[in-house]
Amino acid sequence: MLNYTLRRLMFAIPTLLVISFIIFALLDLAPNDPTGNLPLTIPPEVREQIRQSLGLGDPFLIRYLKWLHQFFVNEPLNILSQITGADIFESADRLRIRSWATRSPVVDLIVQRMPQTLWVVGMSYVVGILIAIPIGIISAHKQYSIFDQLGTFVSMIGFSVPTFFTGVLLIVIFSVKLHWFPSIYDTNHKVTDWSSLVFQIRQMFLPVMVLALYNTSQISRFVRASMLENLNQDYVRTARAKGVKEKTILLVHVLRNSLIPVVTVIALGVPTVFSGAIITEQIFRVNGLGQLLITSIQGGDIPVVQTLTFIFAVLIVLFNLIADVLYGVLDPRIRYD
Amino acid sequence: MTKLRLLLTASAVVMALGAATSAQAARGSDGELKILYWQAVSILNPYLSGGTKDLHGSSMVIEPLARYDEKGNMVPELVDEIPTVENGGVSKDLKSITWKISKGIKWSDGTDFTAEDVAFTADYCLAPDGGCQQRAYFSDVTKVEAIDPLTVKVTFGVAKPFPYGPFVGSQSPILQKAQFKDCMGPKAPECTDANFHPHGTGPFRVTEFKPNDVISFEANPYYRVADEPHFATAVLKGGGDAASAARAVLETGEYDYAWNLQVEPEILAQMAQAGKGVIVSSFGTQVERLEVNPYDASAAAGDARSTKQAGPNPALSDPAVRKALSIAIDRDLLVEAGYGEAGRSTCNFVPAPDIYASTKNNWCLKQDIAGANKLLDDAGWVMGSDGVRTKGDARLSLIFQTSTNSVRQGSQALIKQMWQQIGVETELRNTDPSVFFGGDPASPDTFQKFYSDVEMYTNNFDGTDPEKYLAGRTCERIPSPENGWLGENISRYCDPAYDKLAAKLAGTGKLADRAEIAKEMNDMLIEAGTMIPLIHRGDVSARAANLDGVRMNSWDSQLWNVASWSRKK
Numbered sequence: 021m022l023n024y025t026l027r028r029l030m031f032a033i034p035t036l037l038v039i040s041f042i043i044f045a046l047l048d049l050a051p052n053d054p055t056g057n058l059p060l061t062i063p064p065e066v067r068e069q070i071r072q073s074l075g076l077g078d079p080f081l082i083r084y085l086k087w088l089h090q091f092f093v094n095e096p097l098n099i100l101s102q103i104t105g106a107d108i109f110e111s112a113d114r115l116r117i118r119s120w121a122t123r124s125p126v127v128d129l130i131v132q133r134m135p136q137t138l139w140v141v142g143m144s145y146v147v148g149i150l151i152a153i154p155i156g157i158i159s160a161h162k163q164y165s166i167f168d169q170l171g172t173f174v175s176m177i178g179f180s181v182p183t184f185f186t187g188v189l190l191i192v193i194f195s196v197k198l199h200w201f202p203s204i205y206d207t208n209h210k211v212t213d214w215s216s217l218v219f220q221i222r223q224m225f226l227p228v229m230v231l232a233l234y235n236t237s238q239i240s241r242f243v244r245a246s247m248l249e250n251l252n253q254d255y256v257r258t259a260r261a262k263g264v265k266e267k268t269i270l271l272v273h274v275l276r277n278s279l280i281p282v283v284t285v286i287a288l289g290v291p292t293v294f295s296g297a298i299i300t301e302q303i304f305r306v307n308g309l310g311q312l313l314i315t316s317i318q319g320g321d322i323p324v325v326q327t328l329t330f331i332f333a334v335l336i337v338l339f340n341l342i343a344d345v346l347y348g349v350l351d352p353r354i355r356y357d
Numbered sequence: 358m359t360k361l362r363l364l365l366t367a368s369a370v371v372m373a374l375g376a377a378t379s380a381q382a383a384r385g386s387d388g389e390l391k392i393l394y395w396q397a398v399s400i401l402n403p404y405l406s407g408g409t410k411d412l413h414g415s416s417m418v419i420e421p422l423a424r425y426d427e428k429g430n431m432v433p434e435l436v437d438e439i440p441t442v443e444n445g446g447v448s449k450d451l452k453s454i455t456w457k458i459s460k461g462i463k464w465s466d467g468t469d470f471t472a473e474d475v476a477f478t479a480d481y482c483l484a485p486d487g488g489c490q491q492r493a494y495f496s497d498v499t500k501v502e503a504i505d506p507l508t509v510k511v512t513f514g515v516a517k518p519f520p521y522g523p524f525v526g527s528q529s530p531i532l533q534k535a536q537f538k539d540c541m542g543p544k545a546p547e548c549t550d551a552n553f554h555p556h557g558t559g560p561f562r563v564t565e566f567k568p569n570d571v572i573s574f575e576a577n578p579y580y581r582v583a584d585e586p587h588f589a590t591a592v593l594k595g596g597g598d599a600a601s602a603a604r605a606v607l608e609t610g611e612y613d614y615a616w617n618l619q620v621e622p623e624i625l626a627q628m629a630q631a632g633k634g635v636i637v638s639s640f641g642t643q644v645e646r647l648e649v650n651p652y653d654a655s656a657a658a659g660d661a662r663s664t665k666q667a668g669p670n671p672a673l674s675d676p677a678v679r680k681a682l683s684i685a686i687d688r689d690l691l692v693e694a695g696y697g698e699a700g701r702s703t704c705n706f707v708p709a710p711d712i713y714a715s716t717k718n719n720w721c722l723k724q725d726i727a728g729a730n731k732l733l734d735d736a737g738w739v740m741g742s743d744g745v746r747t748k749g750d751a752r753l754s755l756i757f758q759t760s761t762n763s764v765r766q767g768s769q770a771l772i773k774q775m776w777q778q779i780g781v782e783t784e785l786r787n788t789d790p791s792v793f794f795g796g797d798p799a800s801p802d803t804f805q806k807f808y809s810d811v812e813m814y815t816n817n818f819d820g821t822d823p824e825k826y827l828a829g830r831t832c833e834r835i836p837s838p839e840n841g842w843l844g845e846n847i848s849r850y851c852d853p854a855y856d857k858l859a860a861k862l863a864g865t866g867k868l869a870d871r872a873e874i875a876k877e878m879n880d881m882l883i884e885a886g887t888m889i890p891l892i893h894r895g896d897v898s899a900r901a902a903n904l905d906g907v908r909m910n911s912w913d914s915q916l917w918n919v920a921s922w923s924r925k926k
Contacts, residue, residue, distance in 0.1 A: 051802065053795025058407045058490065060794065060816045063825075064805075064836075064843035066492045067796055073488025073543070121399040121406065122568035123546035124553070129568060191601070196608050203601070204393075204611055207571050208592065305596040307570035315397065315569050315596070320791050 025345060032337050039333045040091075044084050047322050054120045054320040074120050087326065090117045095127050121321045129312060129324065130331070134294075136207065137301070137308030141293045144228045148235025149286060155236070156243020160251060161270055171240065178237030187230045187303040194226060201226050205306040227304040231297050235289075242285050246278040253277075280350045287343040291335040385576045385589030387924040390904075392916070393612040395602040397569040397595020402552040403528060404482050405545060407490035412527045413616065414572060414593055416914035418465075419530040419557035422456050422475070423521070425912035427639060429710045429821045431521065435462055435470065435531070435558060439521075442866070451516040451866055456524070458507040463579040464533050465562040472503035477534035479511070479523060484542035493825075494522045494529045518866040519822040526820055527914035531558070560586035560920035570595060580920065587906075587923035600624065606899040607634040613901040616915060619764065622697025625897070634899045638698045641911025642709050642826075643817040643894040645700075645768075648848040649673050649682070649887045650810050654756070663807045664837050665849075671751035673810055677736035678753065679886030682811075684732075685779045687724035688891055691771055695764040696892060703893035706830075707823045707879045712868070715876040718883045721890075729779045738780070746780035754782040758802075758809035760790040765813060768891075783811075798842050805836040807847060815894055816845075821912060824862055824871075827878045830888075831856045848887035855881050 054074055055067040075083065094114040116125040159168040195203035202223050211220050250256065251274055259269050298310035305311075309328065316324035348354050398414035400406045422436045431439050436456050440446020447454045462470040479501035482489040489495075500512040501523070511523055523529055533556040540548035553566040558581070561574035574591040594612070602615040603625060610633035618625060618636070629636050650663060650670050658667035672678055688702035704718035738746040738753060746753040757773070759765045766787055773783040786809060788802045793814075801808050818826035828834070829845030832853070836844040855878060862874045882888055898915060900907045906922040909915065 051792045051795065051797050051800035053791060053797045056791035056793075056795030059409055059819075060814075060845075061493075061819045062407050062490060063493050063845070064796065066490065068841070068843060069492065070488045070490055073486055073546075118546055119399075119568075121408075122553075123400055123402075123405055124549040124568055128549075132567060188601075191604075196604065199609070202611060203609055204594065204597075204605055207567065207594075208565070208573055302597060303601065305594065307567060307596070311596060312569065318791065319399075320795065 021345070021348060024348075025341070028341050028344070032341070035337060036330075036334060039337075040088065040330050041084065043326055043329050043333070044087065045080075047326055048080055048083075052320045052322065054322070056320050057318070086115075087117065087323075090115055091327065091330070098125075098127070117323050117327055119316070119321050119324045121316070121319050121324075126324050126327045130309065130328065133307060133309045133312050136205075136306050137294065137310065140205075140224055140227050140301070140306050140308060141231060141297050141310075143224065144231030144297075145235055145289070145293050147228060147232040149239055151232065152236045152239035153243055153282075155240040157247060157270065157275065159240070159244045160247030163248065168244075171244075175237035175241055178233040179241075182299070183230050183234060183297065184299045184303060186233060187227070187300055190226050190230060191303070203304070205304045207305075207307045227297075227300050227306055230300050239282070239286065242282050243278065246281050247274060250274045250278045280347065283350060284343040284347050287339055287346055290339050291332060294335050295332045383584035383587055384580075385586070387587045388589060390588040390591040390919070390922060391612045391614075392591065392593045393597075393602045393605055393615045394593060394595045395597045395599050395615070395617070398572055398593060399569050400552050401555050401563065401566065401572070402532070403530065404487075404489045404491050404532070405552060407528070410595070410616075413914045413916050415530065415555070415557075416527040416559070416916050417561045417574060417591065417593070417919055418559045418563060419532065419555050420559045421526055421528075421530045422458070422524040424526055424914075424917055425820065425910065426917075427908045427910040427912070429912045431525065431821075433459075435459060447520055451518055451520065452514075453510055453512045454517075454520040455504070455508060455510045458509065459581070460507065462558055462581050464556045464558060465577045465579055466533075466556050467579055468533075468535065469506075470531075470558055471506045472509040473506070474531050474534045475509040475524060476501045476503045477538065478529070478532045481532060481537055481541060481545075482529075484545075487542045487545045489545075491528050496522065498523060516864060516866075518864070518871065519824060521820070521822070526912075527917065528819060533557075561591055564590075582920060585920040587921070591919070603628055603899055606901055607631055607636075610634070610901060613904045614907070615899045618897045618899055619699075621695070621764075622693075622699075625697065629899075632902065634901050636698065636897060636899050637907060637909040638895045638897045639909040639911045640701075640709060640893060640895040641817060642707065642823070643815050643911075644703060644706060644708055644890050645813065645815045645892040645894050646706070647682075647772075647889040647891060648804075648807070648812045648814075649679055649889060650807055650812075651849050651887055654808055654810055656808075660838070663849075670810065672753050672755065675736055675738075675748075676886055677732045678738070679889070681729040681732045681779055682776065682781065683721050683886060683889045684723075684725045685729040685775050685781075686721075686772060686889070686891065687775060688722060690724075691768050692892055694771060695767050696894065697897075699895045699897040700892045701895075703890050704883060705879055705890055705893075706882050706888060707827065707875060708890075708893040710821050712872040713823055713875045713879075715879050715883075717876075717880050721883075724775070726775075726778050733779060740780045744777070744780060745782045752782075753780060755784070755810040756786060757783045757811045757813070758786040758788060758793075758804075759813040760793040760804075761787045762790065768813065796842070803842065804847060805842045805844065807836075807849075812847065813891070823875050827862065827875060828859045830878075830882060831859050850882065850885055850887045852881065852885070 055070050094116055119126050155171050159171045162168055191203045194200045205223050209220060211217050256269060259273055298314050301308045301310040302314055313328050394410050396410040398410050400411055401415040401418060403412050403415050420434050423431050423433050423439055426432050433439055435458055437459050440454050440456060458472060464470055479495060482491055482495050497513045497515050498511060499514045503509050536551050536556050540551055554563045560577055560580050562577045563572060564575050565573040572593040576586050576589055599618050600620045603618045603620050605612045606615040607628040608631045651674055652663050653667040653670050654663045661667040692700040692702055702722050704721040705715055707713045733746055738748045741747050757769060759769060769785045773785060776783055792800055792802050793804050796803055796805055804812055804814055830850050832851040834844040834846035835849045836842040858874055858878050865871050896911050903925040905925045908918055910917050
């Protein structure tokens with residue numbers, strides 16, 4: 021197993037290099053311009069100077085190598101010296117990847133945005149899983165019952181109605197009409213006592229619910245399908261014949277076996293937590309990674325887009341590996357070596 | 358009764374004057390001000406980002422020597438008066454301007470504001486390789502020197518009839534020398550802390566800056582007006598979209614002020630009925646216009662496309678066609694459908710200030726389909742059986758391009774219908790704004806390249822002087838492959854007589870004369886018909902019903918007088 025993991029990790033390096041090149045090339049080829057959003061009153065000559073000052077004068081390959089160096093050498097060194105607190109690597113002189121819009125280091129932006137995304141999107145993922153598993157179990161156990169039909173109906177809605185619709189719908193109902201929850205996420209809010217915690221929960225409620233609806237629909241379908249598959253297996257019939265209680269069959273025998281594929285699906289979904297929920301974050305103004313990505317795309321802030329996309333690629337490769345390894349751990353029948 | 362009121366006012370004035378020494382009752386008495394910009398502020402240094410949102414955000418903290426009020430008049434901020442030739446502040450040869458800084462102004466860190474800071478700001482922007490985005494404000498500046506701690510002299514290389522470029526308006530505020538002295542030229546972007554937390558002379562100072570998200574401010578204790586700002590703290594939140602920003606002020610009342618609400622007029626009006634907020638608007642110099650390509654834009658022309666080498670445009674090189682296109686448009690309908698309070702019909706390239714606005718072209722305000730048809734008939738364009746006019750090989754079939762934006766696509770569709778009635782066939786195209794306005798020379802879809810017959814977009818000029826803006830229509834400003842497609846003269850208008858007038862304007866000092874020349878130039882452009890003005894666009898924002906003191910301004914930052922905003926009691 022260890023050998024397998026190491027081998028996969030080795031393979032990941034060329035994969036990621038190729039991905040980084042493709043991302044860089046695609047963004048470079050895309051017709052986009054950092055001065056595109058500036059007022060037209062800024063004359064063209066000044067725009068040209070701005071582009072030069074952003075390093076756009078260099079040829080493509082030089083810019084790519086610079087970025088690679090900054091991403092793989094300068095930034096990790098910087099993080100290292102920040103952790104150790106020592107300036108042993110002359111961090112002041114190292115070029116860091118800088119956003120064109122804010123002129124600040126991209127990694128600092130990401131660090132600043134990460135907690136909100138993990139809280140809101142991560143919470144919705146957890147909530148989604150917690151709701152989905154019982155729904156999936158009951159739906160499978162009582163297949164074609166009213167509960168199952170209703171579950172199917174709700175998941176269809178959750179799956180097919182886009183978040184930019186459900187988000188705005190919930191705002192109109194709960195913020196505009198009922199005034200129960202705020203429509204704008206207060207990113208300056210700090211949880212210090214009981215009442216501020218309540219406020220935090222209130223402001224997280226709507227975005228978490230919008231995303232949880234989507235996650236629940238997806239995962240509950242997987243749980244249901246996987247349960248159904250197992251319920252028809254011979255070992256279930258044997259257990260029933262032996263007189264094992266239905267509850268034990270369902271929750272001990274079948275559920276454990278059914279969760280194996282579900283766990284991998286959940287693991288594969290974790291990178292999407294980091295990439296945030298672009299639309300939902302934008303609607304509720306949660307200052308997460310998704311919002312950072314979309315504003316950077318709109319503003320032609322290529323360094324941020326490159327770095328973020330690449331980090332997502334790293335996470336996807338990593339969690340694919342984790343899913344594979346988990347599969348082997350959970351199911352003793354699967355051996356990689 | 359009037360005596361009593363007089364007495365009260367007098368005592369109020371005395372109190373205001375004495376407030377500096379006695380109790381500062383009014384500063385910070387109104388709690389928190391919550392402002393919502395649907396485009397989040399990225400940086401608070403306008404020299405590194407000329408984006409409107411960044412200018413507005415920084416205008417709460419750093420200030421220019423003088424700025425524009427809501428009527429477009431210059432008002433002194435950090436100086437005692439606006440220098441003019443009459444008061445001796447501007448030299449007779451119009452080559453220098455001397456600003457006298459008011460006594461006792463302090464930075465938000467408590468140090469003195471001096472002429473050195475002003476001179477430094479010019480050096481900062483003019484430093485090579487800094488990519489200063491407001492460089493145009495310092496054009497022709499040869500020297501900025503601090504004569505004494507409260508006097509600064511700006512010298513120009515040429516005579517400047519309008520010397521109020523540097524240090525006037527939210528685009529060129531003063532930076533603190535002590536804070537930015539190590540951030541010159543290529544080092545400018547590396548001073549993240551200074552760029553995010555600039556020291557300023559303005560009513561607020563930054564307590565926390567979250568780039569592209571939210572800024573927290575507190576009242577500047579060193580602000581020069583004793584009882585201002587009335588709010589103790591302020592929050593400038595960003596992100597989202599215009600419609601939800603409008604909702605947060607007008608319907609849910611979560612915010613006090615929302616900027617730039619480009620929302621369909623009927624939706625905005627419906628939101629305003631909730632009564633929590635008020636829609637405010639103002640007009641600057643923005644004109645939504647059609648640019649008409651005089652050259653052949655078809656792909657057949659190859660690399661020469663849309664340049665003089667490609668030859669004349671088969672349809673649009675005929676002045677009768679251009680005029681017909683203009684009078685066939687019902688501008689009022691476009692306003693009603695897409696702009697509401699934020700627009701009015703115009704026939705001018707320079708729609709404001711009033712002294713520069715010509716009235717000679719008002720013939721275009723009224724739609725005249727019959728007249729347009731007659732013009733085309735007379736010019737020999739024959740209506741074909743398919744409803745499209747032709748003349749020889751040429752066909753009145755146009756490609757009409759603009760940026761992707763729901764209001765613009767609505768206008769496009771309406772104009773297409775209007776032109777159909779005069780036998781003009783139109784193919785509509787829209788391009789993502791970051792590409793269309795991006796100016797990437799490798800992209801075929803930029804508005805400078807103009808690979809279409811007609812283009813629609815908005816442009817304006819900052820401040821109140823149209824000299825530079827009008828000069829953008831001279832022959833040398835035509836974008837072409839030779840100059841890397843740089844240039845503002847999108848419609849490729851070229852008339853030596855116009856160029857002569859532009860030179861004359863640059864050498865004329867008297868305001869009335871300048872206005873005459875500017876109007877004449879404006880009229881020449883409209884007469885030529887290569888540029889068809891459509892709508893004089895305003896700015897629309899919303900304020901909470903209980904927020905006082907908002908004076909909506911299109912000539913400067915909308916937050917220009919945020920110091921005197923207050924909560925209605």
